[in-house]
Amino acid sequence: MHREDFPMLDQDIVYFDNAATTLKPKCVIDKMVDYYSNYGASAHRGDYDISYKVDQEYENTRELVKDFIHARFLEEIVFTSGDTEALNMIVRGFFENLLEPGDEVLITKSEHASNVLPWFSLAKKNGIQVNYIPLDDHYYVTLDNVKKAITPKTKVISLAYITNVIGDIRPMKEIIHFAHEHNIFVLLDAAQSVGHIKTDVQDLDVDFLVFSAHKMCGPTGVGVLYGKKELLETVEPLLLGGGMNESFDNEQAVYLKDLPTRLEAGTPNVAGVIGFGSAILYLNQIGLDTIADYEKELRTYLIDKLLAIPHLDIINLESDSGIVSFNVNGIFSQDVAYYLNKYNICVRAGNHCAKILKKEVGVANSLRISLYFYNTYEEIDALVELLSDKDKILKEML
Amino acid sequence: MDENVRREIILDHYQNPKNKESITDERYLKANTNNESCIDNIDLYVLIENDVIQDIKFQGEACAISTSSTSIMITNLIGKTLVEAREYIAHFEAMVNELAYDEAILKEGIVYSTIYKQNNRKTCALLPYKGMLKLLKQYDTLKK
Ligand SMILES: Cc1ncc(COP(=O)(O)O)c(C=O)c1O
Numbered sequence: 001m002h003r004e005d006f007p008m009l010d011q012d013i014v015y016f017d018n019a020a021t022t023l024k025p026k027c028v029i030d031k032m033v034d035y036y037s038n039y040g041a042s043a044h045r046g047d048y049d050i051s052y053k054v055d056q057e058y059e060n061t062r063e064l065v066k067d068f069i070h071a072r073f074l075e076e077i078v079f080t081s082g083d084t085e086a087l088n089m090i091v092r093g094f095f096e097n098l099l100e101p102g103d104e105v106l107i108t109k110s111e112h113a114s115n116v117l118p119w120f121s122l123a124k125k126n127g128i129q130v131n132y133i134p135l136d137d138h139y140y141v142t143l144d145n146v147k148k149a150i151t152p153k154t155k156v157i158s159l160a161y162i163t164n165v166i167g168d169i170r171p172m173k174e175i176i177h178f179a180h181e182h183n184i185f186v187l188l189d190a191a192q193s194v195g196h197i198k199t200d201v202q203d204l205d206v207d208f209l210v211f212s213a214h215k216m217c218g219p220t221g222v223g224v225l226y227g228k229k230e231l232l233e234t235v236e237p238l239l240l241g242g243g244m245n246e247s248f249d250n251e252q253a254v255y256l257k258d259l260p261t262r263l264e265a266g267t268p269n270v271a272g273v274i275g276f277g278s279a280i281l282y283l284n285q286i287g288l289d290t291i292a293d294y295e296k297e298l299r300t301y302l303i304d305k306l307l308a309i310p311h312l313d314i315i316n317l318e319s320d321s322g323i324v325s326f327n328v329n330g331i332f333s334q335d336v337a338y339y340l341n342k343y344n345i346c347v348r349a350g351n352h353c354a355k356i357l358k359k360e361v362g363v364a365n366s367l368r369i370s371l372y373f374y375n376t377y378e379e380i381d382a383l384v385e386l387l388s389d390k391d392k393i394l395k396e397m398l
Numbered sequence: 399m400d401e402n403v404r405r406e407i408i409l410d411h412y413q414n415p416k417n418k419e420s421i422t423d424e425r426y427l428k429a430n431t432n433n434e435s436c437i438d439n440i441d442l443y444v445l446i447e448n449d450v451i452q453d454i455k456f457q458g459e460a461c462a463i464s465t466s467s468t469s470i471m472i473t474n475l476i477g478k479t480l481v482e483a484r485e486y487i488a489h490f491e492a493m494v495n496e497l498a499y500d501e502a503i504l505k506e507g508i509v510y511s512t513i514y515k516q517n518n519r520k521t522c523a524l525l526p527y528k529g530m531l532k533l534l535k536q537y538d539t540l541k542k
Contacts, residue, residue, distance in 0.1 A: 330413070332459065332460065332461045332462060332465070333437075334461045335461045351437060364437075364459055394409060398405055398408055398409075398463065
């Protein structure tokens with residue numbers, strides 16, 4: 001669908017690495033070029049027309065984000081450089097002040113490094129304990145397993161909504177409901193979900209939610225930190241400086257601005273944020289339900305075809321997202337990726353930043369296909385044909 | 399070198415690598431070697447006595463080029479004196495970097511003589527050598 005909107009697809013490539021980053025539609029690129037060409041001033045600072053327009057466009061994106069994830073207040077939307085920065089801001093600016101030695105955070109073995117390493121760092125610094133919710137046979141998180149993993153010391157559950165290797169959609173509403181009954185905060189890493197399934201932070205009742213623009217047709221270098229207003233109020237800024245202060249005279253007299261500006265120190269990624277707004281409008285136009293349905297169809301088609309190839313080991317046979325991880329029997333994943341690259345097919349090989357997952361799954365590295373709405377059945381056919389001939393892979397992978 | 403022969407040698411060393419076993423013998427020096435930009439990850443174990451390489455083993459997961467290159471390097475280095483080993487490594491590196499080298503010294507190692515054409519695979523072929531140089535340095539330090 002909508003392939004004509006993506007300049008990258010004018011090239012002869014098949015792009016199957018959408019979990020890493022998605023392609024950008026022309027409207028997003030044009031919007032950023034327009035900013036740089038026609039009103040490239042700073043935000044929040046100027047007293048002249050074009051600067052006013054920057055403010056308007058920048059804040060317009062905040063509105064769009066708010067509606068996109070159905071947040072209650074504009075102040076709950078903070079722009080960051082990405083999902084990773086947002087996660088670090090919450091762990092260090094909120095939980096570091098709140099958690100005490102011995103307190104527990106629950107994650108899983110299939111989390112992305114960005115939802116693991118900040119916690120490890122805090123564990124080392126503050127003596128909190130990082131524990132893992134056990135994954136079931138499909139590497140899923142179930143509410144039952146969450147219940148089993150919780151102890152009186154559990155203070156936070158920090159999970160990806162959709163994981164980037166297994167692609168499972170976690171039953172977050174149920175988990176959050178249960179967590180809140182036990183006074184446990186929930187932090188949701190929505191990097192892989194926002195551009196693929198609908199997000200409703202009020203319906204989820206999630207405490208914090210983070211994501212990156214570049215995985216949903218937006219530019220790189222922009223992300224969002226959503227937090228419930230009363231919680232966000234207490235997040236301590238990691239970055240101090242211009243833009244976020246109200247006034248200062250000396251060490252004792254520093255006054256910070258209100259949310260969300262307080263958490264957006266320095267000149268922000270103005271072009272990126274403005275371009276991001278265009279990406280949201282674009283996705284809204286297509287409709288997330290349409291995207292999700294189409295992705296599901298594509299995935300089923302892909303899985304059925306891959307299952308017919310005897311020399312493939314599929315890691316996540318069942319999952320509701322467009323992510324499929326697998327290996328060609330006896331061939332290192334990177335070699336297969338090189339081979340596919342010769343036919344201009346872009347797939348990812350490796351551990352996909354989920355390094356602690358390997359012990360659970362039993363394989364360290366895999367190939368990953370991640371689909372988006374501009375992928376086609378024909379592209380899948382081309383991939384499947386190339387994978388079905390193992391001798392050809394062995395012959396041509398070098 | 400004929401392309402088919404080249405491919406066969408590389409594939410053979412990839413699918414049936416020589417000296418791929420783990421070692422617990424304390425006398426072996428150990429080093430890990432990996433590529434930052436990719437997922438190759440190899441452990442090398444080396445036994446050096448009287449400045450002669452008595453044995454080398456390796457373990458790990460890596461691509462066809464890295465694995466075969468490790469297997470071939472080990473085959474060629476076992477039995478060499480440290481001086482000979484360094485000479486071999488220098489010739490191999492020269493070949494990969496398109497400089498003058500001696501085919502006779504490199505033996506099967508010359509299957510990578512055209513690897514410079516694939517810039518992203520040069521580091522794969524060089525991976526075990528990076529580890530080997532680390533180990534030789536380790537040995538020198540221990541001897542002092
Ligand atoms: C589940 C998950 N979390 C976090 C991230 C990090 O996102 P970013 O690199 O945009 O900060 C990713 C991206 O790969 C991801 O897939």
